[in-house]
Amino acid sequence: MNGPAGTTVLRGVRPLGGAPQDVTVRGSRITAVTPSVTTADGDGLILLPALVDLHTHLREPGDTPSETIASGTRAAAHGGYSDVLAMANCVPVTDTPERVRHIIDRAALTASCRVHPVGAVTSGLAGRDLAPLDAMAAAGAVMFSDDGVCVDDPALLVRALEAARRTGTLVAQHAQCPRLVAGGQVNAGAAARATGLPPWPATGEESIVARDVVLAGATGGRLHICHVSTAGTVEIVRWAKSRGWPVTAEVTPHHLLLTDAMTHDADPLHKVNPPLRTAEDVTALRAALRDGTIDAVATDHAPHTASSKDNHWCEAPFGMLGLETALPVVAEALGAGAEPDWALVATVMSTRPAAVAGLSAVAGRPLRAGEPATFTLVDPRANWRVDRTRSVSASDNTPFHGMTFRHRVVATMVEGRVTADIDGRLATSTGGPDGA
Ligand SMILES: [Zn+2]
DSSP states (O other): OBSSTTEEEEEEEEETTOSOEEEEEETTEEEEEEEOSOTTTTTTOEEEEOEEEEEEOOOTTTOTTTOOHHHHHHHHHHTTEEEEEEOSOSSSOSOSHHHHHHHHHHHHHHOSSEEEEEEOSBGGGOSSSBOOHHHHHHHTOOEEOOTTSOOOOHHHHHHHHHHHHHHTOOEEEOOOOHHHHTTOOEETTHHHHHHOOOEEOHHHHHHHHHHHHHHHHHHOOOEEEOSOOOHHHHHHHHHHHHTTOOEEEEEOHHHHHOOGGGGGGOOGGGOOSSOOOOHHHHHHHHHHHHHTSSOEEOOOBOOOOHHHHSSOTTTSOSOBOOTTTHHHHHHHHHHTTSOOOHHHHHIIIIIHHHHHTTOTTTSSOOSSTTSBOOEEEEETTOOEEOOGGGOSSSOOOOTTTTOEESOEEEEEEETTEEEEEGGGHHHHHTOOTTBO
C-alpha cells in the first residue's frame, strides 16, 4: 500500500490490455487512472473488470463434501470473479423464497464474492409444478433455471417465461430433450463409436432450443440458453436474435477449447453435460462469441468429489470445475496462441453477463475514476501449469490438469476489498517510492 492512508495505487497496469496506467483506489472506489511513469512495478499486468459467472454450482446446501459457498466462492475469487449466480440444484432445491434467502444469508457469512441465487423453475426440479417464481424474485432470485435437467413441458416453460417477464428476470434453460438424449454419455459420432458409449446427439440440444426461442418470442419473456455446445444451436440463436426475440446464450470455457477427441480414452474427468463436441462445433462457438451471437462465457463450474468422479465412465457424474481456469482458457481460445482482444474478453466474461443477470449497476463496470474498485489482474506471461492438487475448490475435477496456459489471474478486488492475491502479486504492483 502507498499514498495517503486508505489509498492504494496500482502502478503500471494495463486496463483492457492498453497502455500502462497508475490506478488509484480509495475506499471502495477507483479515484484516478493516469498514464504510468513507472511501468516496471505493475509488470504489465492486465487490468479487467472483475468477472461475472452466470452458471455456478456451489453445492451448498446438500453436497458440502464436493463444494461449499465458502470454497466455491474462494475458487471464484481466485479465478477473477466478483459475482456468481448459484444454480438451484442443491439439496433441498432452491425452490422457495425461504431457500433463496437462506443462500443469501449463508453467502453473507461465508462468501469471498457476491452470490446471486437462481431459483428453480419447477418445484424439486421435478418438471411438474411451477415453483413460486414471483415470490422468489421478490426474495432476491435473479434468474430461474432447472439446470441439470431440462424444463421439458412447453406449457410450463410458457408460464415461467411469463413470470420472468412480470418480474424483470429471465429463465435459463438446460436444453436437453430427455427422449432424444436418454442415457447419452458422449457426443454422437466418432466419440460414441470409439468408446462404445451411448450417444448424446446434437439434435437433443438443438430441438429444445428451436422450440424455446419460439416460446420466448411469443411470450416476450427473456430466455437464456445454458452451455450452447453445437454449431446448429448457434444458427438457431442467430435466427432468433434476427427476429428480435428476447434470447441470450452462454458458452462454457471447456466447450471453447476441448473437443470430443478427449473423450476417446473414457476418462471421467472429460465427462460433461452437454458433452464435448467436434472441432467444427468449437470453431462455430468461438465465432459466435466473437460476433455476439453468444453473449457470454459461463463456467458451469460443477464440483464432484474424487470418490464419485474417479469411477467407471457410466457411474461417474457429469461435470467439470471451471472457475479457477476460465480466464486463461478463454484467453487461449480467443487469442489462439497470441494475446487475445482483452476488450472482448471483458465484454463476454464481465460486462455482458452482468447485463444478462441485471447486475450492471455493480458489476462489469468501466475501469475509470468514480467507478467501484471491482477488478481483476491478469499476468500475461505466467505460463501457468494447472495442478489439480492445488485447486482451492473443495473438489479437483478439472479437465485442464497438466495443461500450461500463458495467462493467469493473480489478484481480484471487489469494491476495494482484496478477495484474492496469489503469491502477493497485488502487493508487488502497489509498491513504490512513496510507499507508506
Ligand atoms: Zn446444465
